[in-house]
Amino acid sequence: MEKDKLGKLIEENAKTYENLSDAVWESPELCYRETTAAELHAETLKGAGFSVTYPAYGINTAYLAEFGQGCPVIALLSEYDALDGMSQEADANVRTPIIPGGPGHGCGHQLLGTAVVEAAAAVKTVMEKEGIKGTLRVIGCPAEEGGGGKVFLIRAGAFKDVDIALSWHPNDEHGAQDTALAVVIAFFSFTGKAAHAAAAPEKGRSALDAAELMNVGTQFLREHVSDDVRIHYAFHDVGGLAANVVQANAKLQYVIRAKKNATVLDVYARICDIAKGAALMAGVEAAEPVIVGAYADFIPNSTLGSLVNKYQNAFLPIDYTEEELAYAKRFQKDGKAAEPICTKPPKKSEGPGGSTDLADVSWVVPTGAFYSACSALGTVPHSWELVAQGKSSIAHKGMHHAAKVMAASALDLYADPALVKAAKADFAKATEGESYNSLLPEDAKPW
Ligand SMILES: [Zn+2]
Incomplete structure (x- = not known):
């Protein structure tokens, strides 16, 4: 026609x-x-x-x-x-x-x-x-x-x-x-130990610290990835709103994008290592990361x-x-x-x-x-x-x-x-x- x-x-x-x-x-x-x-x-x-x-x-x-x-x-x-x-x-x-x-x-x-x-x-x-x-x-x-x-x-x-x-x-x-852009969307969760932030800080282990350290580690990573890589994050759990509590839980969402699937997987693996390092520094547990979404190039x-x-x-x-x-x-x-x-x-x-x-x-x-x-x-x-x-x-x-x-x-x-x-x-x-x-x-x- x-x-x-x-x-x-x-x-x-x-x-x-x-x-x-x-x-x-x-x-x-x-x-x-x-x-x-x-x-x-x-x-x-x-x-x-x-x-x-x-x-x-x-x-x-x-x-x-x-x-x-x-x-x-x-x-x-x-x-x-x-x-x-x-x-x-x-x-x-x-x-x-x-x-x-x-x-x-x-x-x-x-x-x-x-x-x-x-x-x-x-x-x-x-x-x-x-x-x-x-x-x-x-x-x-x-x-x-x-x-x-x-x-x-x-x-x-x-x-x-x-x-x-x-x-x-x-x-x-x-x-x-x-x-x-290929993309991976994943959650990273940390579990620490709650304590009075002033009376017994030595007893607490802050999951929120680990989440912050993870973000700091990722900021340094940004210098060592190719130009097409995009990394965004959001806090999904900050443990609580009380500053006088050592926060026992924290959860971050990461969205990692790049032109090629292989690049995304490489950057994702490096961010998983950063999460482990952050947990080690803060003395808390890092759960296995959970991928909830992923699209190809x-x-x-x-x-x-x-x-x-x-x-x-x-x-x-x-x-x-x-x-x-x-x-x-x-x-x-x-x-x-x-x-x-x-x-x-x-x-x-x-x-x-x-x-x-x-x-x-x-x-x-x-x-x-x-x-x-x-x-x-x-x-x-x-x-x-x-x-x-x-x-x-x-x-x-x-x-x-x-x-x-x-x-x-x-x-x-x-x-x-x-x-x-x-x-x-x-x-x-x-x-x-x-x-x-x-x-x-x-x-x-x-x-
Ligand atoms: Zn659309």
Whole structure:
């Protein structure tokens, strides 16, 4: 089907998917508790004639929707989880939580998941109309925000017969999504001995001292790691709030990132040694560190990257009204943005800024992904400003753009077996001599 007809087909049904996205925005749910979003997706896909399994893969908020049969098997990957503490009134450009401390869609996953459902429905319509052979799947992937949903889906076999995976992510610009930092998220706990801090300090052993010494040791480590390494930490337990008690418990969360999986594992091992040293210095016990989350680095695929880039350009520019431009400007308080909304062509791949479990999928199946502009230029992810713009027509337009790009790319892959072959050859070359081992422990479970 030619691009203009496909674009028209998606535009004709735009309202249905704007309503779906808005409904998911209105029920922000955290990792592995995204029941409303998953149900809304499953119902919509059922209504569009897909055969739907929900829950799927042994995970309460995962789903599988399928249509067609035979090869190739193309999977579109949706996400729909929200972020804690991001609650914010729609369209408000000052901080106005709907529920103080409540969750909100600070990463735009209401758009991400909906565009995938929207694209799948359009592809199915075209496949039926034109008698296209092949299998189309939508895999509902929960818990991207730190829960590693896709790692568990991989372990459950969700990708074992998939030829190609496609996805996207909302952003403030259009661009390639083919890099991500590998990450390990781990907890370090110390146990000491409580005592009166003035009357019997010699009897106490401070777990809080060990936690502080661990952080000091890590600050020195920062000088002896490669430039791409990022180490963040947070105190999860400081023992208590009384300064006149020697604190018997302390717990730290560490997030360690780097460009390559091997670097993350090396730095993690060194931080484990620092924790042991800190415990020794403070005379307390260090528990075995517990890894609660881990994502791989991203394996880019040049064939799929070129394919999605072709359609990103083909479906641009997005037309914005004067009202939309004025709306976007309200969210650009520093006045530094070059324009209210990005109108530039897709950016080439840049250095990875964050981490995603889509990167794990890129290790087991050729994966193509991209960014579409869905907010005022300069809006950062994981911010209340992004939540506020999540139901705007700018967000909806970016979502429809992404749906068109994914649908057109999938249809090209069904039409041209050589493209699938080329994507597989890229994948084989990029992973040659390497094997995928999730950094997440074998016995880890969805929360
Ligand atoms: Zn995200």
